[in-house]
Structures are given as structure tokens and as C-alpha cells.
Amino acid sequence: MTSETNSTGRTIAIGAAAGVAAGLAVNLVRKAAVQAPTVMAGNWDEALAAEHAAALKLFDLIEASDDSDPGRRAVLLMQLKHAIGKHAFQEENVVYAMMRDQGLTEAADHLNHEHGYVKQYFFDLTEMPKSDPAWLPKVKEFRAMIEQHMREEEDDLFPKMRAKLSDKQNKHITRAMNKEGLKLA
Ligand SMILES: [Fe+2]
Ligand SMILES: [Fe+2]
Structure with a gap:
């Protein structure tokens, strides 16, 4: 027994x-x-640019949504928050840290500071009723801010950092960045 x-x-x-x-x-x-998709996009800077483009597509969907469909807005906002949260984790834990190690401290601190305001927009948009007529204008304001941040990364600061790194270093941080991404994926 x-x-x-x-x-x-x-x-x-x-x-x-x-x-x-x-x-x-x-x-x-x-x-x-x-x-x-991030791994397949290639080097860390190309991978981050691919994530920027994917986030903007989610913004397109949110902007096309209606005040009468708050449920859809909540789901899309959650998807965007997850995608951008993972993206910021990769940047802050690897890319910005490497930027500081390469002497681009001011640039990294500036970008990191802006990530704080990205979180602020997510908080405010989460708190506001999704049927509020002021909700979409707030989304548009958020998009303008984040698009400017993306442009700065893609057109100025990431090329500066990539140029400072050897092929071996670029490969190394691409791997390190994807490893961080997997933690929040
Ligand atoms: Fe960023
Ligand atoms: Fe970014």
C-alpha cells in the first residue's frame, strides 16, 4: 500500500x-x-531600426482606432508597451551602456532620459479612459516624441557608435542585445 x-x-x-x-x-x-525578427534583421543597429519600424506600424493601428472601441485600443496599447519595453531593455542594458564605454556618455544619458518620458506616456495613456476624445491626440504627441528619438538613434547616434566598434565588437553586442531581448520576449 x-x-x-x-x-x-x-x-x-x-x-x-x-x-x-x-x-x-x-x-x-x-x-x-x-x-x-530582431535576430534576423542583422547587426544591432539594423535590428533596433527594424523594431522601430514595427512599433510605428502599431502606432498606425492605434491611430486608426475609434473612440467607440476602447477595448481594441487597450489591447494595441498593451502590445506597443510590450514591444517598446523589450526594445528599451535591449538599448539600456547593452547599447547605451556600450555607448558610455565608448565615450558617448552624454548621448547615452540623453537617450536614457527620453526613455523615462516614453514610460510617462504609457502610464498616462493607460490611466486615461480609452474612449476619451483627448486620448488619440495624446497618442499623436507620444508618436511625435518617439519618432524624433528613433531618428536621432538611427541617423546620428547609432552610426556614430557603430563606427567606433570593430566588426568583432559589433557582433558581440548584437549577440548580447539579443540575449537581453529574449529575457523580455
Ligand atoms: Fe531608445
Ligand atoms: Fe530605439
Whole structure:
């Protein structure tokens, strides 16, 4: 009886462990799929530019939404927040840190400061009723701010940093950045 109970208990424990392992495996596959477009876009700066473009597409969808569909707005805002949150994690944990190591401290601090205001917009837009007529104008204001930030990164500061790095360093930070991205993917 006791040994039967033990054996059943063990079977259940093994089954539960297998379930957890399968769950983890599924989650890893999902994370890899989320990070894949960034990995496939190539070098860190091209990868970040691809994420900028993807975020702007989400802004397009939000801007096309109507005051009468607050549910859709909430879902799209959540998707945008997740995409930009992961993006900022990659930039802050790897790219901006490397910028400071390369002497571009002021640039990195400036970009990091702007990320604080990106979070501010997300907070305000989350708090506001999505059917409020002032909601979309706030989204447009947010987009103008973030597009300017993206332009600064893509057209000025990222090329400056890429030029400072050897091929080996560029490859290294591309890998490090994707590793950070996977954590939040
Ligand atoms: Fe940024
Ligand atoms: Fe960026």
C-alpha cells in the first residue's frame, strides 16, 4: 500500500516535472519566435531600426482606432508597451551602456532620459479612459516624441557608435542585445 502510494506519488511528481519542462520548452519556443525578427534583421543597429519600424506600424493601428472601441485600443496599447519595453531593455542594458564605454556618455544619458518620458506616456495613456476624445491626440504627441528619438538613434547616434566598434565588437553586442531581448520576449 505504502509502496504503491509512493510509486503513484513518484509517477505524479515525474508527470508534473515533465509538464513543467514541456511548459518551459513551449515558452522558450515562443520567446525565440518573438525575438526572431530582431535576430534576423542583422547587426544591432539594423535590428533596433527594424523594431522601430514595427512599433510605428502599431502606432498606425492605434491611430486608426475609434473612440467607440476602447477595448481594441487597450489591447494595441498593451502590445506597443510590450514591444517598446523589450526594445528599451535591449538599448539600456547593452547599447547605451556600450555607448558610455565608448565615450558617448552624454548621448547615452540623453537617450536614457527620453526613455523615462516614453514610460510617462504609457502610464498616462493607460490611466486615461480609452474612449476619451483627448486620448488619440495624446497618442499623436507620444508618436511625435518617439519618432524624433528613433531618428536621432538611427541617423546620428547609432552610426556614430557603430563606427567606433570593430566588426568583432559589433557582433558581440548584437549577440548580447539579443540575449537581453529574449529575457523580455
Ligand atoms: Fe531608445
Ligand atoms: Fe530605439
